Amino acid sequence: xxxxxxxxxxxxxxxxxxxxxxxxxxxxxxxxxxxxxxxxxxxxxxxxxxxxxxxxxxxxxxxxxxxxxxxxxxxxxxxxxxxxxxxxxxxxxxxxxxxxxxxxxxxxxxxxxxxxxxxxxxxxxxxxxxxxxxxxxxxxxxxxxxxxxxxxxxxxxxxxxxxxxxxxxxxxxxxxxxxxxxxxxxxxxxxxxxxxxxxxxxxxxxxxxxxxxxxxxxxxxxxxxxxxxxxxxxxxxxxxxxxxxxxxxxxxxxxxxxx
Amino acid sequence: xxxxxxxxxxxxxxxxxxxxxxxxxxxxxxxxxxxxxxxxxxxxxxxxxxxxxxxxxxxxxxxxxxxxxxxxxxxxxxxxxxxxxxxxxxxxxxxxxxxxxxxxxxxxxxxxxxxxxxxxxxxxxxxxxxxxxxxxxxxxxxxxxxxxxxxxxxxxxxxxxxxxxxxxxxxxxxxxxxxxxxxxxxxxxxxxxxxxxxxxxxxxxxxxxxxxxxxxxxxxxxxxxxxxxxxxxxxxxxxxxxxxxxxxxxxxxxxxxxxxxxxxxxxxxxxxxxxxxxxxxxxxxxxxxxxxxxxxxxxxxxxxxxxxxx
Numbered sequence: 001x002x003x004x005x006x007x008x009x010x011x012x013x014x015x016x017x018x019x020x021x022x023x024x025x026x027x028x029x030x031x032x033x034x035x036x037x038x039x040x041x042x043x044x045x046x047x048x049x050x051x052x053x054x055x056x057x058x059x060x061x062x063x064x065x066x067x068x069x070x071x072x073x074x075x076x077x078x079x080x081x082x083x084x085x086x087x088x089x090x091x092x093x094x095x096x097x098x099x100x101x102x103x104x105x106x107x108x109x110x111x112x113x114x115x116x117x118x119x120x121x122x123x124x125x126x127x128x129x130x131x132x133x134x135x136x137x138x139x140x141x142x143x144x145x146x147x148x149x150x151x152x153x154x155x156x157x158x159x160x161x162x163x164x165x166x167x168x169x170x171x172x173x174x175x176x177x178x179x180x181x182x183x184x185x186x187x188x189x190x191x192x193x194x195x196x197x198x199x200x201x202x203x204x205x206x207x208x209x210x211x212x213x214x215x216x217x218x219x220x221x222x223x224x225x226x227x228x229x230x231x232x233x234x235x236x237x238x239x240x241x242x243x244x245x246x247x248x249x250x251x252x253x254x255x256x257x258x259x
Numbered sequence: 260x261x262x263x264x265x266x267x268x269x270x271x272x273x274x275x276x277x278x279x280x281x282x283x284x285x286x287x288x289x290x291x292x293x294x295x296x297x298x299x300x301x302x303x304x305x306x307x308x309x310x311x312x313x314x315x316x317x318x319x320x321x322x323x324x325x326x327x328x329x330x331x332x333x334x335x336x337x338x339x340x341x342x343x344x345x346x347x348x349x350x351x352x353x354x355x356x357x358x359x360x361x362x363x364x365x366x367x368x369x370x371x372x373x374x375x376x377x378x379x380x381x382x383x384x385x386x387x388x389x390x391x392x393x394x395x396x397x398x399x400x401x402x403x404x405x406x407x408x409x410x411x412x413x414x415x416x417x418x419x420x421x422x423x424x425x426x427x428x429x430x431x432x433x434x435x436x437x438x439x440x441x442x443x444x445x446x447x448x449x450x451x452x453x454x455x456x457x458x459x460x461x462x463x464x465x466x467x468x469x470x471x472x473x474x475x476x477x478x479x480x481x482x483x484x485x486x487x488x489x490x491x492x493x494x495x496x497x498x499x500x501x502x503x504x505x506x507x508x509x510x511x512x513x514x515x516x517x518x519x520x521x522x523x524x525x526x527x528x529x530x531x532x533x534x535x536x537x538x539x540x541x542x543x544x545x546x547x548x549x550x551x552x553x554x555x556x557x558x559x560x561x562x563x564x565x566x567x568x569x
Contacts, residue, residue: 051454072453073453073454074453074454074456074457074458077453077454077455077456078456082454083454089448089450089451089454090447090448090451091443091444091447091448091451092447092448093443093446093447094443094444094447102440102441102444102452102455103455105437105440106437106441106452106455106456106457107455107456109437109438110456115432115433115436115438116436116437117435117436118435118436118437118439118440119435159451159455160454160455163455163456
């Protein structure tokens with residue numbers, strides 16, 4: 001199996017707050033890894049460091065063996081990584097179709113003459129196909145400002161995927177959507193990602209979603225990795241149940257995570 | 260109609276107008292079309308969410324190139340002069356773009372203004388360039404042809420019309436490309452554009468160079484038409500006027516800047532003619548009316564008319 005992502009001894013502080021403390025993570029190609037942790041545990045900081053949005057104070061990030069630690073987000077994307085956002089990052093004044101078209105255009109134009117038209121028949125067909133694949137074709141000509149949150153999430157992920165990445169990081173894909181929508185949304189997303197054989201890391205607060213879709217779980221607590229292993233094993237660990245999931249071992253329940 | 264055919268038709272109509280328009284209108288049309296080029300550059304920036312209050316810098320560079328080049332090299336050919344003015348303005352925009360592409364909003368606008376005012380200060384203090392009076396520009400030739408004085412404006416008009424159609428056509432084509440379409444996308448969400456693998460800074464830099472080069476071309480043509488250059492071409496009021504016309508025009512089409520520029524020049528000319536003491540109030544009131552009733556500029560009327568015809 002090929003190692004797709006390797007984070008070595010990552011540390012990051014924001015003033016007196018230590019957001020990442022000696023993080024070591026290795027992800028093999030084809031894995032689906034869930035990242036869990038209470039608010040402020042360091043999950044998003046880890047994703048931000050891997051995707052170049054935040055630089056680590058010390059440590060090294062390797063993507064398929066290439067050092068990407070100091071690269072800008074754009075260069076990391078070009079190296080084969082894609083990310084979605086907790087708050088979907090869309091082009092507010094454009095339609096659903098045009099949002100996707102911009103993403104497809106950028107992905108396909110790399111290395112080609114810069115004057116090539118954005119709207120080619122072939123590219124329009126590809127966009128329609130992706131919209132079908134992500135089950136959002138009915139919103140095709142709608143402005144993104146008026147979209148339901150679940151559709152915004154799907155579009156955000158679809159846009160991240162069109163350039164053919166090797167690793168996809170999803171930041172809370174089910175946050176802000178109803179409990180009825182979360183499984184259909186994840187079925188669509190994970191189905192599309194798996195069909196392309198992609199490696200997936202997703203941050204999630206919902207343990208039902210984590211246990212259903214992750215092969216492996218990394219639990220963060222106070223900027224450190226508390227546990228890392230097969231999903232059932234990590235979710236059963238007493239320290240994870242108490243400090244991350246929020247279950248008190250005497251049978252009570254805290255409020256760190258949703259069920 | 261294909262894009263190329265549309266351009267040929269536009270060129271034919273514009274050039275043909277040179278035989279119909281009276282002398283006073285010919286001059287006004289030359290200036291309107293040339294300044295429309297400057298506004299076209301501002302439209303490219305505006306679509307990206309950027310406003311430059313310093314396009315006078317590039318406009319002045321184009322104009323002073325047309326004034327100085329014949330004195331230094333003896334070249335009087337309009338094609339070479341305008342091309343050189345465009346290139347020099349574009350090169351300066353390229354150099355300054357490394358810094359300016361890092362800034363947005365008011366910081367970008369004010370830095371643009373600051374660079375223009377630096378050139379203004381230099382020109383005002385340079386006796387060799389005529390200081391505040393500027394200097395005369397020699398009559399130009401066209402690929403070896405030297406028009407008689409009475410037909411000079413007509414020939415310059417035809418030349419201007421061709422330059423405008425070519426440059427507006429190129430910009431229109433650019434705006435349909437992937438890099439060209441990264442205007443509203445950048446304005447909406449720079450973070451997303453970067454995470455799609457596209458360099459926002461490079462895109463802004465490219466658009467800034469395009470805007471600078473277009474302003475240089477406009478300045479070069481206006482200097483040729485007026486036959487004189489002076490530091491007022493670089494002054495902040497000149498830059499502000501271009502922003503004014505951009506708002507008046509709207510950003511919906513590459514044609515809009517030329518419509519807006521023509522309306523502005525007509526408005527100013529008639530206001531000066533019939534209300535010489537109040538012309539600024541008329542021009543200012545017009546801008547106010549456009550902002551209040553036509554926030555999409557004059558082009559929004561055309562867009563509405565086209566939409567109603569479908």
